[in-house]
Amino acid sequence: MDMNLSVEDLAFKNEVSSFLDDNLSEYLRTGLLRTPGVFVEPDIGEEWHKILYKKGWITHHWPVEDGGMGWTPMQTYIYEKEVALAQAPKPAPISLTLIGPVLCKYGSTAQKEKFLPRIRSGEDFWCQGYSEPASGSDLASLSMRAVLEGDKYVLNGSKIWTTHAQHANWIFCLVRTDTSVKKQAGITFLLVPLDQPGIKVAPILSMSGDHEVNQVFFDNAETLLEYRVGDEGQGWEIAKFLLQNERGGSCFAPKTLVHISDLEKYADTYETADGKTMKNDPDFMNRLAKLKLRAHALEFTELRIQADIANGRPAGPQTSLTKLISSNLAQDVQALHNELFAYEGLQLPSERPLYHDDAPEPIGSAAGQTSLAAYLNGRAATIYGGSDEVQKNIIAKQILRL
């Protein structure tokens, strides 16, 4: 057991941190800090995307032959940690982390040639069409139909909770192509252009007032046969591969630790009636300390998984554990953050974005202004990407063998 970074790792760490120092502008940093949503807004994301693209790091986690960097798991972790410390935005995760790797693994040569460069450059922006009104946790029950007519699929049905469909030009969908077989076996994976008469995108506002998710309606929408990924009926296998990436050989802890140390800083500036700061409130500091211990433990749980991967032992259902722990921890950090700001933490502006000059003046501090919306949006963390209950079922079955 050792935790020493090799000479190469150390050099790498320095390279990453000096790149971030040189390139991450105040505008981008503030933009991220003042975005209460789950995902970064495209205008912030795109700008940072271009910078990473130029540097060549935008798809560092892809296979080398498709534009990846071939970093070791340790290097990837170092990178993610430096990015978290610098508070850099995470551009287009649906394009880069979800559909990109799927195309690298399952895409045809033509599909790779057409789509991968446009994902790397940021020219295409993707959204994910999995969930349906009647199919959430039980994804395999999905019913959106696709029927092959000549060289085209005709699509009817609807997808829901589709993050950033309002910004996207492509959607990848799980669709039902065969109703006569076992439900998992009748699912196919299709790439569908959004800009066409048969598709309507309707916004759904969340309780924070943010517009992140949508319902997407397909009324005789079309896509070409050549945009099918894999074979008919292979959709479920591909979906599972993608979900693994969504839950990730994760790196949640560094970001959470940064949020906790921010909270500590705010506590030191937040005055109470006696002229002292919340840092002098033992109860508050105890609760903060507990969060910190949970985050430190999470960091090592994640590192242990990275080490396993590096030693050739695939992570498997352990990623359900880190998803479960990190989403609950993030929610508790957001709750304490919001409590710190007392009455100011109850402000909930409806204007977006909050980082532009015409945004409303915060009452108190900018951090207080976004706190509640972030807390409310954060409630989604234990629902999307497999809810708490679903993760616990997986862990009980696959790890505890119950």
Added chain:
Amino acid sequence: MDFDLSETQRLFQATTERFASTVDVATRLSIRSLDGSYDKSRWQELTELGLLSIGASTEFDGLDGSLTDLSVIAETLGLNNALDPWLENGAFPVRLGNIATDDALLKAILDGSQLVSVAFAEQNNRYELFPGNTIITTRDDGSGYYLNGEKHFVLTAALADILLVTAQFNGEFGIYSVAANSDGVDTHYYRLADGSQAAALTFKQVELSLDTRLSIDFEQFQDVIAEINVLCCSEILGLSQLLLNETISYVKEREQFGTTIGSFQSIQHGLVDCYSALEQMRSLLFRTLLLEDKSGEKWRANVMGAKAFIGENAHLIAHKAVQYHGAMGITDEVSIGHAMKRIMLLSRLFGDVANNLKHYARST
């Protein structure tokens, strides 16, 4: 021993229910998009129904209702997810007016002609009720007085005609009645968790006469706050009951994996936890309502304890309600989120869970 409602209390309950149950989520959102984020005709209706006069003394044509009577109204408003600021702009100033025996103020409130907001919160004062930087000074020539300072979290301020401002004069606590449109009152409106509009106010040399001071001292003010805190508990209880009811119906209907999600044991157990919390919340509220002596430090500590307990458990129920609704629970289209946001506001009004618990622990 009997914990049932009286005949009159059932009447209050029915009246409140009739008034509040007509606003569904869509109506709520459209009312929130009006100027001031509220429909003043609802306020008129609420006043005409007598929902404010119940809390006023008989000497001011009120019904001299008990705290339990008011609690029934608050709980019913919660159970219906009402967006009306009955508690903060109704019961609160009415109870202040009662103690101060302020005829004119009560009249203006009870006939619905004036909406009153109490300005008690200050930045850098956290939840402290004694005003820190809102100060009254004598003019240099001795001919009058000025109010200077600032408040935030002034609830429903955009529609307010009268502000009741807590301030210091010669180091002494006082509440002063200030016309909202007075010269020197600078207003910055902003939106709150429950969609209502609050204001941050700056007072710059606002001219004031000392007879606008309500005859109420700091002790009495804290006793009124305790009463309103009890009503917060009641509304929170109603909101929590609503969350549990809605979630129980939802999990009985929503199907995944070929069965209702309410058939999964983990969801059943989670909802039993909510139910058990709710029963305990109600019991502690009853205990508080039935305490003999409703003034002084001991009473106030008991109220704070109850509010800490009720606030904390309400958060637990709200989190489960959102969780069991899945993605639907995070939207603005179902009542769940609206109830949760109102719970957050009420459980933090005059002090949050941690703050209330600290006071309770210290005094018992």
